[in-house]
Amino acid sequence: MSARGIKDRVAIVAMGCTRFGEHWTSSTDDLLIDAVRECMTAVPGTDLADVEAFWLGTLGSGQSGLTLSRALALDYRPVTRVENYCATGSEAFRNACYAVASGAYDRVMAVGVEKLKDSGFSGLTRMDPPGDGTAAENTLTAPAAFSLLDPAYCARYGVDPAGMRAAMTHVAWKNHANGALNPKAQYRAQVSKEKIAAAPLVAGRLGVFDCSGVSDGAACALIVRAEDAHLYTDHPVYVKALALTAAPGRAAMDPGYDYTTFPEVVRSAQDAYRQAGVTDPRTEISLAEVHDCFTPTELVLMEDLGFAECGEAWRDALDGAFELGGRLPVNPDGGLKSFGHPVGASGLRMLYECWLQFRGEAGRRQLSDPRLALTHNLGGRPGGCVSFVSVVGSELG
Amino acid sequence: MNTPKGIVAYATYLPRHRLRHADLGAALGTGGGTGSRVAASFDEDSTTLGIEAARRLPRGGERPGAIFFATTSPAYLDKTNAAAVHAALGLGADGFAVDLAGSARSGTGALLAAAASGGLAVLADVRTGLPGSADERDGADGAAAFLFGDPDEAIAEIVARVSVTAEFLDRWRTPDEPAARRWEERFGLESYLPLVTEAGRRALAEADVAVPDHVVLSSPNPLVARRGAALFPARVPAGRTPGHAGAADVGLSLAEVLDRAAPGETVLLLAAVDGCDALVLRATDRIEGGRQAHPISAQLAAGRDVSYTAYLTWRGLLDREAPRRPEPEVAAGPPSARSQAWKFAFTGSRCRGCGFVHLPPARVCKGCGAVDEMEPRPLSGVRGTVVTFTADRLAYSPSPPLIDVVVDFDGGGRYTMELADAAPDEVEIGMRVETTFRRLHTTQGVHNYFWKARPVEDER
Numbered sequence: 118m119s120a121r122g123i124k125d126r127v128a129i130v131a132m133g134c135t136r137f138g139e140h141w142t143s144s145t146d147d148l149l150i151d152a153v154r155e156c157m158t159a160v161p162g163t164d165l166a167d168v169e170a171f172w173l174g175t176l177g178s179g180q181s182g183l184t185l186s187r188a189l190a191l192d193y194r195p196v197t198r199v200e201n202y203c204a205t206g207s208e209a210f211r212n213a214c215y216a217v218a219s220g221a222y223d224r225v226m227a228v229g230v231e232k233l234k235d236s237g238f239s240g241l242t243r244m245d246p247p248g249d250g251t252a253a254e255n256t257l258t259a260p261a262a263f264s265l266l267d268p269a270y271c272a273r274y275g276v277d278p279a280g281m282r283a284a285m286t287h288v289a290w291k292n293h294a295n296g297a298l299n300p301k302a303q304y305r306a307q308v309s310k311e312k313i314a315a316a317p318l319v320a321g322r323l324g325v326f327d328c329s330g331v332s333d334g335a336a337c338a339l340i341v342r343a344e345d346a347h348l349y350t351d352h353p354v355y356v357k358a359l360a361l362t363a364a365p366g367r368a369a370m371d372p373g374y375d376y377t378t379f380p381e382v383v384r385s386a387q388d389a390y391r392q393a394g395v396t397d398p399r400t401e402i403s404l405a406e407v408h409d410c411f412t413p414t415e416l417v418l419m420e421d422l423g424f425a426e427c428g429e430a431w432r433d434a435l436d437g438a439f440e441l442g443g444r445l446p447v448n449p450d451g452g453l454k455s456f457g458h459p460v461g462a463s464g465l466r467m468l469y470e471c472w473l474q475f476r477g478e479a480g481r482r483q484l485s486d487p488r489l490a491l492t493h494n495l496g497g498r499p500g501g502c503v504s505f506v507s508v509v510g511s512e513l514g
Numbered sequence: 515m516n517t518p519k520g521i522v523a524y525a526t527y528l529p530r531h532r533l534r535h536a537d538l539g540a541a542l543g544t545g546g547g548t549g550s551r552v553a554a555s556f557d558e559d560s561t562t563l564g565i566e567a568a569r570r571l572p573r574g575g576e577r578p579g580a581i582f583f584a585t586t587s588p589a590y591l592d593k594t595n596a597a598a599v600h601a602a603l604g605l606g607a608d609g610f611a612v613d614l615a616g617s618a619r620s621g622t623g624a625l626l627a628a629a630a631s632g633g634l635a636v637l638a639d640v641r642t643g644l645p646g647s648a649d650e651r652d653g654a655d656g657a658a659a660f661l662f663g664d665p666d667e668a669i670a671e672i673v674a675r676v677s678v679t680a681e682f683l684d685r686w687r688t689p690d691e692p693a694a695r696r697w698e699e700r701f702g703l704e705s706y707l708p709l710v711t712e713a714g715r716r717a718l719a720e721a722d723v724a725v726p727d728h729v730v731l732s733s734p735n736p737l738v739a740r741r742g743a744a745l746f747p748a749r750v751p752a753g754r755t756p757g758h759a760g761a762a763d764v765g766l767s768l769a770e771v772l773d774r775a776a777p778g779e780t781v782l783l784l785a786a787v788d789g790c791d792a793l794v795l796r797a798t799d800r801i802e803g804g805r806q807a808h809p810i811s812a813q814l815a816a817g818r819d820v821s822y823t824a825y826l827t828w829r830g831l832l833d834r835e836a837p838r839r840p841e842p843e844v845a846a847g848p849p850s851a852r853s854q855a856w857k858f859a860f861t862g863s864r865c866r867g868c869g870f871v872h873l874p875p876a877r878v879c880k881g882c883g884a885v886d887e888m889e890p891r892p893l894s895g896v897r898g899t900v901v902t903f904t905a906d907r908l909a910y911s912p913s914p915p916l917i918d919v920v921v922d923f924d925g926g927g928r929y930t931m932e933l934a935d936a937a938p939d940e941v942e943i944g945m946r947v948e949t950t951f952r953r954l955h956t957t958q959g960v961h962n963y964f965w966k967a968r969p970v971e972d973e974r
Contacts (some may be wrong), residue, residue, distance in 0.1 A: 162662065233535075236840075237838070237839055238838055238839055239837075239838045239839065239908060240839070240908055242839075242840050245843055245846070247843075247844075247846035247849055248843070248845070248846060248849050249845055249846065249850040249852070249856070250842075250843070250844075250845030250850065250857070250954060250962035250964060251853065251856065251857050251874065251964045253918065253931065255905055256906075256909055256910070256916060256954060256955075257904075257909060257916070257918050257930070257933065258839075258906055258908045258909045258919075259906045260906070260908060261905075261906035261908070261909060261916075261918060262904075263904045263919060264904040265903070265904050265918075266655040266902075267900065268902050268903060268904075268943055269902035269943070272902075272943050318905075318907055319907055319908050320904050320906045320907060320908060321903075321904035321905060321906075321916075324658040349687065360516075365880055366880065367880040367881075369881070369928070369929075369930060370870075370871070370872055370873055370880060370927070370928050370929070371870075371928060372901075372922045372927075372928050373924070374928075375901075376901065376902045376920065425932050457850040500930065
């Protein structure tokens with residue numbers, strides 16, 4: 118907290134992103150190569166050999182910098198592999214930005230990748246260190262952990278469970294509708310509200326459509342000093358704020374915590390807004406790509422990020438506030454719901470949508486004149502998470 | 515010579531699930547009948563049952579210097595199951611703990627060992643039979659615990675004891691088999707009756723009792739159990755026990771009598787297993803105040819049905835496809851040993867400075883940041899309230915869905931834990947729960963024991 122920040126000191130000048138999906142015929146290497154090639158193609162005259170350092174984010178699809186250097190046959194360059202649960206891709210980006218801001222490098226790349234479908238399992242799987250077998254996360258799956266929000270939210274705010282169910286359905290419906298407009302999304306079909314509400318249960322009241330999918334994908338960003346940005350592109354994306362918080366693990370033990378908020382998100386958002394100079398996120402932010410791992414998560418995030426009053430996000434969602442044509446479009450690219458969640462790639466995929474929107478290249482999803490965008494990742498489970506918030510903009514100042 | 519010890523406390527635990535005989539009959543195409551059998555849940559084994567019985571003993575007083583754990587269904591071989599009982603009771607390192615595992619006679623063995631030296635006898639069993647067998651239908655799962663100590667404190671004393679032993683084939687099982695085999699029952703009956711007669715007569719003579727007030731006969735041979743007791747008339751009619759519960763049966767039978775016996779009344783306890791052990795006990799004046807809080811009759815009356823297919827799955831007799839999830843990781847040795855007080859005794863830590871309770875225990879206070887200012891906070895006997903909940907249909911579980919609840923414990927402390935013995939539609943915010951020692955899963959032959967919550971029956 119209270120980081121000084123690096124507002125307007127670095128810029129994204131190119132990005133790449135694979136389609137997310139069930140890539141049975143592509144390896145981790147293939148995904149990395151495809152994303153990086155798209156990125157480099159966007160800056161003619163610049164070669165991968167000009168990139169001075171790399172940060173690779175992956176949860177479990179490879180270890181060490183060799184995962185990237187071997188795939189791309191990089192010529193003895195520094196490659197750092199980072200992991201921070203579902204904020205892994207964002208963490209790679211954050212560290213890469215700081216490296217340029219420090220003055221150590223002029224051109225770096227952040228790459229995120231995950232190959233989940235090869236495991237043969239449903240949902241995310243993890244490799245945990247040896248333990249005593251007592252941790253709840255040993256048994257409870259991610260959808261179950263996030264479904265804890267639903268009854269708690271209804272109880273805290275006196276929301277009729279039917280109303281909450283309708284709001285969760287609306288989130289899934291909206292994000293699938295957005296994803297249907299996105300050629301890089303895993304799921305490109307609109308899904309009716311009836312189908313969402315009637316889906317088989319996965320955990321608590323969460324059905325299949327309340328959960329993000331399992332997919333493979335990769336995304337990357339080329340980052341340079343802000344003053345150099347126009348050497349590469351007429352439309353750079355300037356980094357305004359990078360905020361990460363890791364929870365102390367108090368909430369899971371604290372009878373004062375009520376499972377209707379993520380304290381780590383509130384803190385990281387406050388930090389990011391302060392770095393970026395944002396005082397009223399509801400009016401200043403043009404679009405937000407947030408971590409809609411499960412539908413109740415997105416509802417709670419609207420409140421934690423300051424986009425809705427506490428206890429009101431479910432109603433605002435139903436009123437259309439966060440749709441493409443609403444007052445603050447959330448997950449215009451379709452979110453984790455439509456893209457699935459290849460962990461290391463997701464944070465960079467969110468930035469990719471901001472990149473497209475600022476350049477006017479978002480096709481049928483294109484918003485009119487977006488200036489400031491927010492991306493948000495959440496890793497862990499209610500009670501103790503890592504949370505990342507970035508603010509990026511199309512203009513300096 | 516040691517002063518003979520008396521029973522100073524006892525308690526029993528019957529699992530909550532019931533397998534209806536009618537369901538069993540319908541599935542197998544046989545006449546089912548109207549009764550039911552007591553069935554341990556998928557997350558219960560002889561160790562967890564024994565711990566649940568032992569936990570119900572009144573707290574305070576002398577800590578048992580020895581634990582004698584009897585079962586025919588040991589959760590481990592080559593590893594002492596009594597050590598887990600010892601750990602779950604939070605007894606620290608002091609004391610002896612040993613298994614007496616094998617035949618149902620182990621139950622009597624544990625009682626006699628504890629009677630001779632003082633200590634705790636824990637008798638527990640999961641009685642599994644092949645589908646359609648008498649063991650399946652008429653068996654029972656359960657546990658009983660007896661604390662032996664100072665005769666002046668005793669609620670019952672052993673006044674005579676006679677044992678006879680005989681070697682013959684009545685029932686047997688090799689260690690790799692799930693259920694026992696039996697010889698033709700009438701051979702067993704003819705072999706046992708003279709042994710029961712001899713042991714019983716000699717014990718009554720030794721105790722100088724003509725007609726005992728209560729007679730109990732425990733035998734894994736159902737014909738012996740029915741006919742043998744009739745050899746010795748009792749003044750008080752027999753009560754109802756759950757069915758033959760292996761090594762726990764003699765304990766459950768004795769406990770059922772102690773639930774009812776008046777001061778001064780005598781009990782002839784016969785255990786016909788590979789011979790016969792006959793004990794004559796007398797209830798003391800302290801019996802009225804020393805009865806267990808939940809008598810067997812009440813435990814029998816409470817229960818929730820389990821389907822026959824679920825029961826067979828729990829016992830490993832119906833091999834179903836595993837969920838598309840990775841198997842849970844093995845509970846590793848060193849971390850489990852380091853966290854013994856937490857994992858086995860559910861002991862958290864409480865900050866001496868600000869009072870914040872940590873589950874699991876922590877060194878740095880999450881309330882005030884103080885370092886190493888903690889005191890142990892045992893929570894295994896503390897009730898709590900459900901804050902929020904879920905039913906996980908994706909998780910790896912032998913009995914999906916896996917229910918998880920966030921529990922706020924009375925007096926401080928919160929933990930997210932599995933809910934045992936409940937269905938998803940029974941859970942609600944504000945529900946009262948208590949803790950229960952269970953087996954979360956077994957990976958690579960390692961039983962992952964830990965605590966779960968379960969609904970409280972008497973606070974609804």
